[in-house]
Amino acid sequence: MKPALFAYVAPQSVEEALELLASDEMARPLAGGQSLIPTMNFRIAAPSALVDLRRIGALNGHAVEGDVIRVGAMTRQRDLERDEAVQRANPLIAEVLGNVAHIVIRNRGTVGGSIAHADAAAELPCMLVATGGTVVARRAGGERTIAAEDFFLFHMTTALEAVELLTEVRIPALPPHTGYAFQEVARRHGDYALAGVCALVTLKDGVCSAVRLAACGVASKPTRLAEAEAALLGAPPEGEALARAAEAARDYATAADDRQASTDYRRDLASALVRRTVTKAADRARERA
Numbered sequence: 001m002k003p004a005l006f007a008y009v010a011p012q013s014v015e016e017a018l019e020l021l022a023s024d025e026m027a028r029p030l031a032g033g034q035s036l037i038p039t040m041n042f043r044i045a046a047p048s049a050l051v052d053l054r055r056i057g058a059l060n061g062h063a064v065e066g067d068v069i070r071v072g073a074m075t076r077q078r079d080l081e082r083d084e085a086v087q088r089a090n091p092l093i094a095e096v097l098g099n100v101a102h103i104v105i106r107n108r109g110t111v112g113g114s115i116a117h118a119d120a121a122a123e124l125p126c127m128l129v130a131t132g133g134t135v136v137a138r139r140a141g142g143e144r145t146i147a148a149e150d151f152f153l154f155h156m157t158t159a160l161e162a163v164e165l166l167t168e169v170r171i172p173a174l175p176p177h178t179g180y181a182f183q184e185v186a187r188r189h190g191d192y193a194l195a196g197v198c199a200l201v202t203l204k205d206g207v208c209s210a211v212r213l214a215a216c217g218v219a220s221k222p223t224r225l226a227e228a229e230a231a232l233l234g235a236p237p238e239g240e241a242l243a244r245a246a247e248a249a250r251d252y253a254t255a256a257d258d259r260q261a262s263t264d265y266r267r268d269l270a271s272a273l274v275r276r277t278v279t280k281a282a283d284r285a286r287e288r289a
């Protein structure tokens with residue numbers, strides 16, 4: 001199918017883009033177009049105008065600043081994945097990005113586009129929730145910072161208002177004594193996850209002093225696995241504590257049966273992926289110590 005008629009504008013600055021969005025509530029920002037254009041072709045989305053963000057230099061680029069990685073919304077996913085300073089600051093990012101679609105799509109797809117699109121099965125939103133990241137949203141005359149856990153509201157629904165632009169994503173660097181892992185199960189390489197889990201495990205004297213777990217694909221939004229985290233805190237990342245964490249993860253798989261998988265299968269996946277990612281993250285925490 002072809003999209004419905006739409007206007008096209010390519011502003012040079014964030015201010016100009018915000019003015020255009022404020023003047024037409026049916027206008028939508030265009031980033032890499034890897035999700036928006038297919039939804040327009042299927043006529044799931046029919047924006048009156050596309051506000052192309054490509055010419056806005058201020059939205060491009062990324063930098064490691066102390067213990068935060070600041071990523072401009074229009075940074076291409078592949079650029080972030082390949083950056084060595086980012087890999088050193090938080091190697092989880094490249095591991096997660098390696099599971100997003102295919103290289104050709106990551107060459108065009110942007111970090112901000114994936115976060116704003118907020119597919120419940122997408123990997124980057126899951127990583128942002130797991131790491132405790134934030135997004136910066138700008139509107140004419142104002143800016144706010146939103147924690148990832150408050151940003152994602154539902155499948156393809158965020159706290160962003162129609163007059164706001166996501167301008168930056170902030171990802172914490174990996175804390176000391178911490179290991180990381182992301183794993184997913186998908187029908188084919190490059191597909192969205194049937195289920196995926198991100199794990200960050202901090203070890204002190206052999207026990208978990210901090211644990212952060214988040215899952216994608218199993219619920220209506222990327223979800224923190226708080227009960228599974230609690231089962232591991234203060235315990236070694238194995239044996240009975242790991243079994244309790246894996247069991248607790250099942251209850252977070254609430255997505256209804258669909259053509260890809262049943263709820264029960266997703267419950268099994270969430271459980272198995274918690275086991276695998278916590279074990280891998282703990283191994284890496286020991287290696288880093």
Ligand SMILES: Cc1cc2nc3c(=O)[nH]c(=O)nc-3n(C[C@H](O)[C@H](O)[C@H](O)COP(=O)(O)OP(=O)(O)OC[C@H]3O[C@@H](n4cnc5c(N)ncnc54)[C@H](O)[C@@H]3O)c2cc1C
Nearest residue numbers: 031032033034035036101109110113114116122166191192
């Ligand atoms: C075949 C295929 C397979 C894929 N597989 C996966 C996968 O496995 N995992 C995965 O996570 N993704 C997958 N994707 C999606 C891909 O990662 C996209 O790049 C991403 O979802 C959207 O990024 P984009 O830059 O292309 O955004 P666009 O498609 O341009 O925009 C997406 C949405 O975000 C809004 N938006 C974009 N930027 C901003 C901004 N700065 N402020 C406010 N709103 C904004 C747009 O208006 C639109 O609603 C796949 C895509 C394809 C085509």
